[in-house]
Amino acid sequence: MTESSLNKIQNLSGSLSQRVYLSLREAILSMQYPPGTVIRKGAICEQLGVSRSPVAEALARLSAEGLVDVIPQSATKVSCFSMDEIREASFLRQALEIAAVEKVTQERTDEQLAALTRNVRMQALLVEDKDFVGFYQADEEFHTLLMNFTGFNGVSQVLDSVSLHLIRARMLVLPEEGRPAEAVKEHQAILTAIKNQDVDAARQAMKYHIGQLIPRLLPLEESHQEYFKT
Amino acid sequence: MTESSLNKIQNLSGSLSQRVYLSLREAILSMQYPPGTVIRKGAICEQLGVSRSPVAEALARLSAEGLVDVIPQSATKVSCFSMDEIREASFLRQALEIAAVEKVTQERTDEQLAALTRNVRMQALLVEDKDFVGFYQADEEFHTLLMNFTGFNGVSQVLDSVSLHLIRARMLVLPEEGRPAEAVKEHQAILTAIKNQDVDAARQAMKYHIGQLIPRLLPLEESHQEYFKT
DNA sequence: AGTCGTCAACTAACATGTTAGTACAAAGGA
DNA sequence: TCCTTTGTACTAACATGTTAGTTGACGACT
Numbered sequence: 001m002t003e004s005s006l007n008k009i010q011n012l013s014g015s016l017s018q019r020v021y022l023s024l025r026e027a028i029l030s031m032q033y034p035p036g037t038v039i040r041k042g043a044i045c046e047q048l049g050v051s052r053s054p055v056a057e058a059l060a061r062l063s064a065e066g067l068v069d070v071i072p073q074s075a076t077k078v079s080c081f082s083m084d085e086i087r088e089a090s091f092l093r094q095a096l097e098i099a100a101v102e103k104v105t106q107e108r109t110d111e112q113l114a115a116l117t118r119n120v121r122m123q124a125l126l127v128e129d130k131d132f133v134g135f136y137q138a139d140e141e142f143h144t145l146l147m148n149f150t151g152f153n154g155v156s157q158v159l160d161s162v163s164l165h166l167i168r169a170r171m172l173v174l175p176e177e178g179r180p181a182e183a184v185k186e187h188q189a190i191l192t193a194i195k196n197q198d199v200d201a202a203r204q205a206m207k208y209h210i211g212q213l214i215p216r217l218l219p220l221e222e223s224h225q226e227y228f229k230t
Numbered sequence: 231m232t233e234s235s236l237n238k239i240q241n242l243s244g245s246l247s248q249r250v251y252l253s254l255r256e257a258i259l260s261m262q263y264p265p266g267t268v269i270r271k272g273a274i275c276e277q278l279g280v281s282r283s284p285v286a287e288a289l290a291r292l293s294a295e296g297l298v299d300v301i302p303q304s305a306t307k308v309s310c311f312s313m314d315e316i317r318e319a320s321f322l323r324q325a326l327e328i329a330a331v332e333k334v335t336q337e338r339t340d341e342q343l344a345a346l347t348r349n350v351r352m353q354a355l356l357v358e359d360k361d362f363v364g365f366y367q368a369d370e371e372f373h374t375l376l377m378n379f380t381g382f383n384g385v386s387q388v389l390d391s392v393s394l395h396l397i398r399a400r401m402l403v404l405p406e407e408g409r410p411a412e413a414v415k416e417h418q419a420i421l422t423a424i425k426n427q428d429v430d431a432a433r434q435a436m437k438y439h440i441g442q443l444i445p446r447l448l449p450l451e452e453s454h455q456e457y458f459k460t
Numbered sequence: 461a462g463t464c465g466t467c468a469a470c471t472a473a474c475a476t477g478t479t480a481g482t483a484c485a486a487a488g489g490a
Numbered sequence: 491t492c493c494t495t496t497g498t499a500c501t502a503a504c505a506t507g508t509t510a511g512t513t514g515a516c517g518a519c520t
Contacts, residue, residue, distance in 0.1 A: 015474095051474060051476070072481075074481075075482085
């Protein structure tokens with residue numbers, strides 16, 4: 001692998017710093033750069049054909065988000081998981097998703113309900129066809145739709161930023177037999193509550209749904225010990 | 231004002247970038263740099279006696295947090311308020327504080343309850359003495375205590391980062407007659423719910439408490455039109 | 461007089477040179 | 491043999507030089 005494992009930044013838009021940031025972030029979240037990987041500014045510069053300034057800025061942002069740990073004057077590493085961080089991220093995600101689903105349940109329009117219904121139907125079809133990649137995307141879209149239906153444009157990005165560690169850790173979890181089908185059922189429960197404008201039911205359904213991730217992540221601390229903080 | 235309105239960075243710790251970041255952030259949040267203020271890298275460099283690199287990095291972080299708007303190749307300005315952003319920040323804060331108070335209500339220890347009780351008592355005394363600055367600090371401490379009692383170390387920082395626009399806007403609200411006393415009562419209601427381990431009451435009390443801020447911020451859009459996005 | 465095009469001044473963005481702190485390894489002493 | 495020490499190689503952090511894009515004002519043309 002002499003060639004870069006980074007996405008070509010030519011395909012991205014924005015300033016160089018922005019493109020470098022997106023490229024590195026993608027590499028980290030997709031586990032192409034697994035936890036513990038040493039990131040050297042020089043190597044990144046060479047691979048992407050840019051100078052050290054935009055790379056430094058990108059790494060500063062990743063550091064602020066907790067995706068990389070900078071050891072001053074020494075090295076920069078992709079940050080390791082810690083079960084505490086994962087639990088915290090799950091807590092934050094739960095808080096945000098619950099608040100969002102409560103608001104949407106109360107204020108939903110028929111169009112919004114229709115869009116969500118369409119999405120969940122699609123999920124069911126994709127699982128039936130065993131198209132798990134497609135289901136994964138539809139799953140993400142379901143949650144993004146909910147966030148956008150709150151009427152607040154930024155909450156989706158905030159959710160992403162607090163869920164970073166979850167997204168990354170989830171890449172390690174093999175798709176368990178039957179889990180996608182369960183997830184669809186949970187989404188349907190949420191949808192039903194939204195349809196009925198039952199705030200308590202929506203909250204409970206969402207709480208349960210988000211809570212399902214942590215137990216599936218727990219075994220990782222044993223099975224991928226090398227990715228965790230000691 | 232030839233002399234800097236920025237805090238001296240010598241008093242801060244960490245890397246130069248970090249210190250510049252903290253200094254600028256403080257200036258923005260305290261409204262020393264009101265919305266719309268043009269920030270020139272050169273001027274900051276001169277005032278703080280550093281070169282452009284750490285300033286650039288600091289501004290990049292502030293930009294990512296939404297405190298400054300960078301106009302490419304042209305200028306950097308302290309971002310203006312928008313009522314949408316403020317509503318969104320309030321929504322996010324409500325989501326986090328509610329989740330936190332629910333968790334603390336369920337899992338609280340006697341020591342935690344005692345610390346909160348002590349804090350609220352202090353609040354009442356400070357209001358009685360008309361020490362509103364002291365009350366403001368105790369108020370903040372109350373919420374910080376709650377966050378820390380969730381057991382998650384980072385939630386307090388996440389709360390700060392989503393509440394940035396609220397903190398800044400609140401600087402414009404004059405202390406209304408009687409409001410601090412009301413706030414103490416609301417804190418007492420939250421405390422009582424925590425004491426009784428009544429999750430629903432805690433949620434309702436917190437929701438009400440956080441919700442009180444928005445109506446008090448609404449008049450700003452008229453009275454300080456110059457600080458708002460057009 | 462009003463409008464459009466041009467140009468000069470200024471800025472952020474980027475590239476590159478310089479400094480200083482860290483880590484690791486080899487050598488010397490206990 | 492193990493611990494300490496010292497020196498070297500490497501890195502992030504910082505300073506500074508360079509580029510390119512934007513803005514606003516001035517002047518020419520309508």
